[in-house]
Amino acid sequence: MSTPQPEQSAQTPTASVQFSNAAISRDGRTIWFNGNFTIPTGTITAIVGTNGTGKTTLLNAELGLLALSQGSITVLGAPAGTQNHRIGYVPQNYISGLDSTITVRQSVLLGLTGTRFGWHRTTEHQWQQVHEAIEVVHLQDYANARLGELSGGQRQRAAIAQALASKPELLLLDEPLANLDIASQQSLVDLLATLNTAWHMSVQVVSHDLNMLLPILTGAIYLLDGHPHYAPMSEVLDAKLLTHLYGTEVEVITTPQGDMFVTPHSSAHHQTIDTHNVLEAAQFHAHC
């Protein structure tokens, strides 16, 4: 597999994203506020929070697609929305909106040309970029397949290839693991790790399930009590914090091999279970 380098700007900032007193409202309702954190470049960040806390809203704010009601967000060293050509975005439910009759190659090319209308002569360099993006997501055998002919996992990869075509420095993915089987989730996680290490890409990924991502995560943005917070994983993997975040009792378990995972607390271990031996049970029926 080739490992092309992204075209880094001469002054690559040390922060990929910086929130300063950032707040956002939708339809006059505050979604989150008082966002103050910096995410270093070259990191893989999960975005976590319960339904409706504003994870997708946060990605849209980073892309400058939604205006802040207060404060500022700096992305790749400049105001949000001004560097989108250096960002790859894979929206939630993107697949369902795709024109399924176009081929993988055509859809990835759209990531460079931005439109399928009009006559554009595709340069050799552009086809090379398309080829590299398809190769890195391991879809080379399906390059000429129509999107509608792919499985859900393959289509997810095609969507990521489109986002990668322009070799972004920051990749934003909204719930990419949803609806994938475990093997497809694992290969997507491996892909994100490759993009981070070989393509030197910063990654932010919205996910409800942290476990699959844990081995590759550097930190997490967590939406809690109406605020977006950022912390390295060593601080996020705290049972009290996760219990508060998910609104249900959560444990952080480390296996003897050192693998960590997050799991709902099994309250059964701590309950006095009401059991009866055979004779006691028989007494319930004796009066019948």
Ligand SMILES: Nc1ncnc2c1ncn2[C@@H]1O[C@H](COP(=O)(O)OP(=O)(O)OP(=O)(O)O)[C@@H](O)[C@H]1O
């Ligand atoms: N187009 C919209 N107009 C107005 N309010 C919206 C719009 N889209 C979302 N919202 C509101 O913004 C809040 C945050 O929504 P958002 O989709 O960002 O949450 P989320 O954390 O990504 O949720 P989920 O986990 O369910 O995908 C929700 O309360 C939602 O009702």
